[in-house]
Amino acid sequence: MGRSTRDRPAKPPLSRDAVVAAGLDVLRADGIDAVTMRRVAAELDTGPASLYVYVRNRQDLLDQMFDAVAGEIALGDEPDPARWREQLTALLMRAREAMDRHPGVARVPLANVPTGPNAVRVAERMLALMRAGGIDDRVSAWATDAIFLYVNAASYEASIYLEEGTSSDDAGEEIHGQFSALPADEFPTIFSMLGHLTSGSADQRFAFGLQLMIEGLLHVKPPAPQGAAAGSRGRPG
Structure with missing residues (x-):
């Protein structure tokens, strides 16, 4: 006879950080193409629908995963003109x-x-x-x-x-x-x-x-000033 739900260990509560961490676990184990809502949900022992409380879709999950990785980048000392x-x-x-x-x-x-x-x-x-x-x-x-x-x-x-x-x-x-x-x-x-x-x-x-x-950077001429073109792919970093 199976254990009652009372006897089963409680699952850790879901959170945005837990979803992102699970996504990174899947990525490191099997690559970025393996990161799907279904696979990440399985890592967390839940259903895919539960993840949409924390991420809008797969792309949003990937974006949040990347930002978590960016959070590992130490900014270093304040800018020094000499260095x-x-x-x-x-x-x-x-x-x-x-x-x-x-x-x-x-x-x-x-x-x-x-x-x-x-x-x-x-x-x-x-x-x-x-x-x-x-x-x-x-x-x-x-x-x-x-x-x-x-x-x-x-x-x-x-x-x-x-x-x-x-x-x-x-x-x-x-x-x-x-x-x-x-x-x-x-x-x-x-x-x-x-x-x-x-x-x-x-x-x-x-x-x-x-x-x-x-x-x-020290030798290139500045680009000619002009308005941002429609569909520009400029990025902040």
């Missing part, structure tokens, strides 16, 4: 590390502007650091979009390698082999730079990309 580049680099490194701890979550803000409180705080700090460095406000505004896209893409690419059971180093070896087979007379520049094209670890290349973008 703004170092501070900005460190902030972006921490953002990458936070997303890498939850493989696949970096896909959420792609083509979807993150507006949760934690993501906005990260964007605020990025903009404040660039302003401390004397960067034109128009450059800073557009650069925030471009830089965060780069960080997201790098983390999402790493999650794809992880899902496939490979790495960027494996991909580099494969590319080296394919490029080595190219006719040198037809692709002389690629052939002469082959060692450089496939050199460096993923971490080294990521750090170089950040340096390239941050140093470029």
